Amino acid sequence: MSATTASEPGFATRRLGEIAATTPGATAVLRRHKLDFCCGGQVTLGEAAALRGLALDALEQELSEVTALGRKAAPPENTEELIGLIEMRYHEAHRRELPELVRLARRVEAVHREHPAAPTGLADLLETMLAELQDHMAKEEQVLFPLMRRGGHPMIAQPIGMMLAEHEDHGNYLRELERLTGDFTPPEEACSTWRALYSGGRKFADDLVEHIHTENNILFPRFTG
Numbered sequence: 001m002s003a004t005t006a007s008e009p010g011f012a013t014r015r016l017g018e019i020a021a022t023t024p025g026a027t028a029v030l031r032r033h034k035l036d037f038c039c040g041g042q043v044t045l046g047e048a049a050a051l052r053g054l055a056l057d058a059l060e061q062e063l064s065e066v067t068a069l070g071r072k073a074a075p076p077e078n079t080e081e082l083i084g085l086i087e088m089r090y091h092e093a094h095r096r097e098l099p100e101l102v103r104l105a106r107r108v109e110a111v112h113r114e115h116p117a118a119p120t121g122l123a124d125l126l127e128t129m130l131a132e133l134q135d136h137m138a139k140e141e142q143v144l145f146p147l148m149r150r151g152g153h154p155m156i157a158q159p160i161g162m163m164l165a166e167h168e169d170h171g172n173y174l175r176e177l178e179r180l181t182g183d184f185t186p187p188e189e190a191c192s193t194w195r196a197l198y199s200g201g202r203k204f205a206d207d208l209v210e211h212i213h214t215e216n217n218i219l220f221p222r223f224t225g
């Protein structure tokens with residue numbers, strides 16, 4: 001049997017969320033081309049490429065290549081293990097890293113406020129994201145995840161729906177984060193603090209995208225049919 005390629009059965013008609021969930025390494029490709037596989041995961045690759053004016057053939061080729069490489073391990077099939085992974089890999093990282101990013105952003109905005117590329121408003125945005133993520137993660141850990149660990153609940157669709165709506169908000173914040181930082185690209189003369197801020201900001205953004213994807217496209221569907 002030949003290896004899976006773009007035409008077997010084809011990526012164009014597959015939803016972004018499904019591609020991200022089932023194709024190892026696909027999330028890096030989709031994120032690089034700014035294709036929203038989290039909150040916009042119901043759109044097909046062909047539709048998303050057309051909306052952004054991207055070459056569909058080239059996208060399919062990239063996805064075929066990462067499929068062959070199989071860089072990313074499949075998510076745990078056991079739901080308890082998957083929830084544990086989310087809590088350790090994403091929740092703990094956000095709580096650990098975001099406060100430091102806020103501190104760095106405050107310093108960069110204060111020291112370089114006259115620079116035309118200064119990310120004015122970044123610290124406030126990160127602080128808002130921190131507060132909302134803390135609330136969001138607490139609701140998952142105290143309400144939703146315990147229900148899932150018990151095998152579900154007849155009313156579980158309600159808290160899942162709330163989390164999905166909040167993920168939409170997080171996605172909007174991410175787009176504003178990318179706008180304020182110029183896609184996390186510091187000016188050539190940027191100091192080490194500025195560069196550390198953007199490097200950390202890029203990691204946080206990548207983590208948050210993966211976090212939302214793991215819940216929206218892998219965990220939640222196990223309880224919504």
